[in-house]
Amino acid sequence: MSLFYSLLTLSFYSLFFSLLPHPSAAVPFIGATYSPSTSATPSHVAGAVSSLGLDSVRLKSPDPAAVRAFLYSNASVLLTLPNSLVPSLAANRSAAFSWLSSFVVPFFPRAKISAISVGDDLLSSSPDLSPFLLPAIRNLHLSLSDLGLRQIQVSTTFSFLSTLSSSFFPPSSAQFLEPALSNVISPLLQFLGDTNSSLLVNVYPYNVYRLRTEIPIGFALFQEQRFNFRDDLATGVRYRNLFDMMVDAVVCAIAATGNDNIPVIVAETGWPGASGDPTEADANPLYAEMYLRGLVRHLRSGIGTPLRKEGVAGAYIYELFDKEEAAGKQGRTGKQNRSWGILYPNMTSKYDIDFSGSVGCLGGRDFLVVKLVWLVVIFVLASLRF
Ligand SMILES: *[C@@H]1O[C@H](CO)[C@@H](O)[C@H](O)[C@H]1NC(C)=O
Ligand SMILES: *[C@@H]1O[C@H](CO)[C@@H](O)[C@H](O)[C@H]1NC(C)=O
Ligand SMILES: *[C@@H]1O[C@H](CO)[C@@H](O)[C@H](O)[C@H]1NC(C)=O
Ligand SMILES: *[C@@H]1O[C@H](CO)[C@@H](O)[C@H](O)[C@H]1NC(C)=O
Ligand SMILES: *[C@@H]1O[C@H](CO)[C@@H](O)[C@H](O)[C@H]1NC(C)=O
Numbered sequence: 466m467s468l469f470y471s472l473l474t475l476s477f478y479s480l481f482f483s484l485l486p487h488p489s490a491a492v493p494f495i496g497a498t499y500s501p502s503t504s505a506t507p508s509h510v511a512g513a514v515s516s517l518g519l520d521s522v523r524l525k526s527p528d529p530a531a532v533r534a535f536l537y538s539n540a541s542v543l544l545t546l547p548n549s550l551v552p553s554l555a556a557n558r559s560a561a562f563s564w565l566s567s568f569v570v571p572f573f574p575r576a577k578i579s580a581i582s583v584g585d586d587l588l589s590s591s592p593d594l595s596p597f598l599l600p601a602i603r604n605l606h607l608s609l610s611d612l613g614l615r616q617i618q619v620s621t622t623f624s625f626l627s628t629l630s631s632s633f634f635p636p637s638s639a640q641f642l643e644p645a646l647s648n649v650i651s652p653l654l655q656f657l658g659d660t661n662s663s664l665l666v667n668v669y670p671y672n673v674y675r676l677r678t679e680i681p682i683g684f685a686l687f688q689e690q691r692f693n694f695r696d697d698l699a700t701g702v703r704y705r706n707l708f709d710m711m712v713d714a715v716v717c718a719i720a721a722t723g724n725d726n727i728p729v730i731v732a733e734t735g736w737p738g739a740s741g742d743p744t745e746a747d748a749n750p751l752y753a754e755m756y757l758r759g760l761v762r763h764l765r766s767g768i769g770t771p772l773r774k775e776g777v778a779g780a781y782i783y784e785l786f787d788k789e790e791a792a793g794k795q796g797r798t799g800k801q802n803r804s805w806g807i808l809y810p811n812m813t814s815k816y817d818i819d820f821s822g823s824v825g826c827l828g829g830r831d832f833l834v835v836k837l838v839w840l841v842v843i844f845v846l847a848s849l850r851f
Contacts, residue, residue, distance in 0.1 A: 492767040494779035495820055496521030496540070497807065498733060499531070502786055504810040507534035510785065513812050514540045518821025523732065523781045525585060532572050541579040543732075543781070544568055545622075546605070548584045548591045555600035561608040573614060580618035581605060582665055582732065588645050589627040595645070599652055606660060618662035621653065622732040625668050625711055626676075629718055634677075635697035636704075636772070639714035640721050654724040663778055665732040666715055670707040670756070674747070680707060686736075686752060687759020702771035708734070708760065709770040716773050729773075731780035734760065738815060741802025748803055754816040757782065757807065765822030782807060782820075 496519050499510055511534040514522050523543040524531050535542050546554070546564065553560040569578055583602045588595055598621060606619045628650065633639040641650045657664060674685040683690025685707045695704045697713075704710045712729060719727050736756035740748035760780070769776030787806035807815055 491775055491778075493764045493777050494520035494541070495761060495764055495822075496523055496543070496779060496781040498523040498525050498781050498784040499786070500525040500784065500788070501528055501531050502788075505786060505808075505812065507531040509812060511535050511538050511540070513785065513808060514538070517807075517814065518819060521579070521779060521781070522785075523582075525784075527568055529567055529571070532568055532576055532578070535576045536572060537575055538577070541577040543579055544581045545585050546581060546583050546601075548587045548594060551584050551587065551591075551594050551601045552597045554583070554604050555597035558604050558608060561601075561604040562612075565605070565608055565612065565614075569609075569614065569617070570612065573617070578617055580620060580663070580665075580730075583619060583621045586622050586624050586627075586667065588649065589624050595649055598649055599656070602653070602656065606656075619660070620657060620662050620665050622665040622667060623650075625666055625715065626672060628666075629714060633714040633718075634694050634710070635699060636710055636713035636717050637697050637699035639718045641718050646722070651722050654719060654722055654727055657727050658724050663728040663730045664715070664719065665730050667733040667783075668708065668711045668715075668731045668780075669734060670711060671736050671747075673707060673711065675745075682747065682752070686755045687763060688755070697771075700772060704771065706759070706763070708763070712770050712777055713772040716770070728778040730778050733783040734780055735783040735805045735807075737803035737805050739804040745803070750815065754818065757816060758818050761818060761820055761822055786810065 497514065497517070499514075499522055501507070501524075505513070507530050510522075510531070515538060519540060521541040521543065522535065523545070525545050526547060527544050532542065532544070550560070550564065554564065569581075572578065583605055584591075584594070584598060587598055602619050602621060609615065609617055609619065628641055628645060630640045630642050640646070654664070656662070670685045674680050674682070679693065681690045681692055682688075684692045684695070687706045687708070689705045692704075695710075696702075697704070702713075704713075712731070715729055719725070719729075736753040737745070737748035738750040738753035742748075760782075764776070764780060767776070768774075784805050785808050787804040787810075807818075809815060
């Protein structure tokens, strides 16, 4: 009897509070990454981005034609400056001017270039170049200021697993690893705070799920499955999905450096729909669709993470098209052969997901009516019982 009563009260409260308006101050943007390939011309890509309802595109290795394709598009553009150019930009302001005059000046502001990532996961893929990273970022920022283009943010991308200590559960214990912390990340966070720019970090629940066998698949796929380590006792919050746990680990690692309130943009996230490695059974189209649908619903809800109510500033889904090499032969082991693309080469969507989030929104009228009816039913049941 008391259990019955508790359940009723619980349902009553959860329904009642779900009827209150969501604290949706700024809903994160959703974009996708694109690496120029031969199967799709840049103008087709710009069309696909807007028809998918994406707000932004991240060009992983831009060529001017790809930037040009986004002239007059509503989608904002995040450019990536290749790792190989980082030393010359660090040494020489005119190299920064010359890069900007090819990739930015001819297009901005007709193409909504929002930010430039200096390098792509440089700390893990080219660690020898890390001493050049901050000087290159500063030179690019100064050059943009000289050109009067202060609206464009300058930052760089990191990978979650290679920059955070392995003890990121619970999130409150997360820290950036040395020596990258002292040499690069601390001064970078200072720079980002001074220039109102965002930290860009790749967040792949898929990879953490594969490393930590105790994580149930539903927790990684936004199904709110129970998980023994989902409570963070230090902060007193409970996690409902792995994505939020990883984002809050980044938020805590930033806070541990004494830099609060640096916006976080997820530079890459996704779930592979296929893998060349037969042991990767979780790389399948069903899970990929569940992950992406859960991600879009979560971001569009504007609810944020337990520790940061505004959540991430935005997220880029990796990636629009499968890598061309995936079908090729040379140099790629089966293990790396994963298909992350959300579009087929013929530009049709692999998954049934509305990235604009305009349908299935919890604020819908029908949903409201259903909830109200349930409230009445629960109320009547409760009064009958007592
Ligand atoms: C951009 O958005 C405006 C207003 O929502 C719309 O009228 C216009 O067609 C869009 N342009 C493109 C290229 O999608
Ligand atoms: C600086 O960069 C410019 C343009 O990229 C190049 O012409 C020049 O030789 C460079 N100067 C030095 C000192 O590296
Ligand atoms: C940062 O943003 C705040 C609020 O948007 C603004 O007042 C401030 O001038 C900006 N600072 C810089 C350096 O752009
Ligand atoms: C990679 O995977 C794709 C499909 O997932 C397959 O068509 C291709 O043959 C695979 N390539 C290699 C080298 O395993
Ligand atoms: C596009 O390609 C996919 C996979 O090859 C196929 O299933 C689909 O029917 C194609 N759609 C069109 C419109 O050609």
